[in-house]
Amino acid sequence: xxxxxxxxxxxxxxxxxxxxxxxxxxxxxxxxxxxxxxxxxxxxxxxxxxxxxxxxxxxxxxxxxxxxxxxxxxxxxxxxxxxxxxxxxxxxxxxxx
Amino acid sequence: xxxxxxxxxxxxxxxxxxxxxxxxxxxxxxxxxxxxxxxxxxxxxxxxxxxxxxxxxxxxxxxxxxxxxxxxxxxxxxxxxxxxxxxxxxxxxxxxxxxxxxxxxxxxxxxxxxxxxxxxxxxxxxxxxxxxxxxxxxxxxxxxxxxxxxxxx
Numbered sequence: 001x002x003x004x005x006x007x008x009x010x011x012x013x014x015x016x017x018x019x020x021x022x023x024x025x026x027x028x029x030x031x032x033x034x035x036x037x038x039x040x041x042x043x044x045x046x047x048x049x050x051x052x053x054x055x056x057x058x059x060x061x062x063x064x065x066x067x068x069x070x071x072x073x074x075x076x077x078x079x080x081x082x083x084x085x086x087x088x089x090x091x092x093x094x095x096x097x
Numbered sequence: 098x099x100x101x102x103x104x105x106x107x108x109x110x111x112x113x114x115x116x117x118x119x120x121x122x123x124x125x126x127x128x129x130x131x132x133x134x135x136x137x138x139x140x141x142x143x144x145x146x147x148x149x150x151x152x153x154x155x156x157x158x159x160x161x162x163x164x165x166x167x168x169x170x171x172x173x174x175x176x177x178x179x180x181x182x183x184x185x186x187x188x189x190x191x192x193x194x195x196x197x198x199x200x201x202x203x204x205x206x207x208x209x210x211x212x213x214x215x216x217x218x219x220x221x222x223x224x225x226x227x228x229x230x231x232x233x234x235x236x237x238x239x240x241x242x243x244x245x246x247x248x249x250x
Contacts, residue, residue: 001247018242020232027248033227035249044232046224056220059246066219066244072235073216087243094241 001063002039003084009042017091021045022053069094 001021008019021041023032029047036045048054057066058077065078067090075094078087223233234242 001245004243004245012243016240018237018240020234020237020242020244022244022246023248024246027250029227031249036227044226046226046232048224053220053222053224053244054246056222057244057246062246062248064246066246068219068237068242068244069216070239070241071216072219072221072238072242074219075216075241091241091243 001041004087005039005041005043007084007088009040011088012091013043015091015095017095019043022048024048024051024054067091067094069097 004019008017011017012019021036021043023035023045024047029049032045032047035041046053053059059066060079063081065082065087067075067078069075076090078090219234221234223231226232
């Protein structure tokens with residue numbers, strides 16, 4: 001996640017790409033806040049204590065990514081660690097649509 | 098010319114050895130030692146040899162260590178088999194495939210992006226951010242959005 005945060009600060013934010021972090025899975029809000037501050041996750045973050053969002057989006061584990069297009073539809077999902085370059089490429093594809 | 102004395106020739110007569118300095122006692126001792134040695138050898142040959150102690154892990158050792166028995170030479174590979182001179186088949190430069198013991202890593206491809214017409218709508222939500230402000234997912238429309246599910250570990 002720190003690499004995604006770094007890329008967000010460098011490119012995504014300026015390009016108008018939204019990144020929303022959702023933290024849950026056997027953690028506490030205090031740990032989430034500490035991690036956010038320590039790793040400079042400047043994009044909006046949600047502490048999903050009851051894993052409601054994860055359940056709604058069918059998330060099985062972390063990290064997982066859900067890519068939404070400009071119309072708010074799910075373009076595709078990705079489970080497991082991915083290179084940030086691949087993530088950026090997908091977001092650029094959605095940005096170019 | 099002076100020849101060295103033959104050590105196996107009979108000892109020339111000389112002064113008698115003093116008694117008690119070896120002589121017959123030494124000769125008897127040698128005989129006793131010889132008889133004892135022969136006895137030990139005979140007893141050793143007659144007695145059945147004790148079975149060697151069986152190691153606790155015979156199968157493992159045998160599998161891992163090369164055997165001392167002569168083994169048959171390995172069968173020549175196809176590349177070493179001499180080809181008849183009349184064989185008109187052209188030689189191939191392709192080396193024989195060898196089994197690779199190193200695991201190979203193949204990156205898992207990203208799933209194909211769904212066509213725009215086939216995409217399912219996202220699940221709308223409203224949530225409070227860590228800084229206390231509210232977020233409405235609908236507010237992100239008009240730009241691509243990445244929902245990143247993560248954990249602080």
